[in-house]
Amino acid sequence: MTQATAAPAQAAKPQAQERQVYFINAMKEGLQAAMREDETVMVLGEDVQRSVIGATRGLVEEFGEPRVRNTPISEATFVGACVGAAAAGVRPVVDLMVGSFFYVAMDQLANQAAKLRYMSGGQVELPIVYFTATGPSGSGAAQHSENPHPMLMNVAGLKIVMPSTPYDAKGLMLSAIRDPNPVVYLQDFVLGGTKGHVPEEAYTVPIGVADVKRRGTDVTVVAIGATVPRALRVARKLEGEGISVEVVDPRTLAPLDLDTILESVARTGRLVVVDSARLTCSAASEIVASVVETAYDVLNAAPQRVAWEDVPVPFTPPLEQRVLVDDDDIERAIRTTLAN
Structure with a gap:
């Protein structure tokens, strides 16, 4: 056998x-x-x-x-x-x-x-x-x-x-x-x-539809373009302190998906908008104005705008960094709105 x-x-x-x-x-x-x-x-x-x-x-x-x-x-x-x-x-x-x-x-x-x-x-x-x-x-x-x-x-x-x-x-x-x-x-x-x-096959992302890149409960951060990874980095850092940050990426600026932003703000009660552009007449200004006009009653604090100073972008690296948005600017705005 x-x-x-x-x-x-x-x-x-x-x-x-x-x-x-x-x-x-x-x-x-x-x-x-x-x-x-x-x-x-x-x-x-x-x-x-x-x-x-x-x-x-x-x-x-x-x-x-x-x-x-x-x-x-x-x-x-x-x-x-x-x-x-x-x-x-x-x-x-x-x-x-x-x-x-x-x-x-x-x-x-x-x-x-x-x-x-x-x-x-x-x-x-x-x-x-x-x-x-x-x-x-x-x-x-x-x-x-x-x-x-x-x-x-x-x-x-x-x-x-x-x-x-x-x-x-x-x-x-x-x-x-x-x-x-x-x-x-x-x-x-x-x-x-x-x-x-990135999938290999062809696919589409719809124009006019924002994306919630990170869920949170304490504050909504709407970030545009290169400020999105910065906002996500700050959100991860603040998570260690028990601060829950939701990050919304509009992806399309015209037409703007205001509904997704309003739904987020309704959950968190606070808003920070980060924009790589000058503060005056920025996309950040338009988004804040639209939220305040439409949903003022859900806000627990004044919204914050994070954007460039109203000057041309300098050539020299130290002055360029002074003008542009960085992680500290985003964090400071989040802490400001949470303090109110």
Whole structure:
């Protein structure tokens, strides 16, 4: 009689790791997905074939020069040309490189792209995406450190998205390109090299829907762009003191998902809004005003705004840091609202 031998133990299957992708590459994946599904999507802008920042790198090899076109250094020209292209049936995606360059093309953006669908009674669709790296990047100086989103929020007819994670960056890019309206897509410079979970398949993140990045009960912090990871870092620190911070990321600034913000404030009774822009007429100012106007009775303390000083962004690193929002500013605002 032979002895039965025990079956060898099966090795545990390794857990599949989440796919980690850089923010800038997540943007490119969203753009690639749109170009693969729709041959009318084309990319143009300064140096898009080589792509210094990286969001369009490699696209010309896959899609060819007719769909990935370098332009002259003339933002007013190619921002305006895309209005005509979109009206004729193309879906242009325009890389402006730096957020400050919107100022050079404001007539084409604000008077033409933003207005034509409305003024034609919907007869003309303008599916244009204007995307750019924006905000301070470390001694970029005053002309290359702007965050123009507060000014653009005041332009009726534009949608404005500003993702804070690679996941949102990919999904919002595809949503923006599919939208029949002009969309400004802002990529915070300092987030370009951050990594996060991004599915390989194509997916969308809806425009106009905020995301609660962290649940809390004591205070709501609405953070925009690169201030989101700062707010989350401060929330983790304060958790050790028993302070529970909820962090809401609007993701879209126009249209603004005020309902999600109001629901959060109704739970916590306190509000801090953090914005990488100048304090006067900032997105932070608009959000605070809207909450106070709509839900004053649920507030247990005066809302706090955390934003830049009303000066150009300096070149020198110590002065630049003095102007910009940091973790201490966010923490101080949270403690102020909790003290009242």
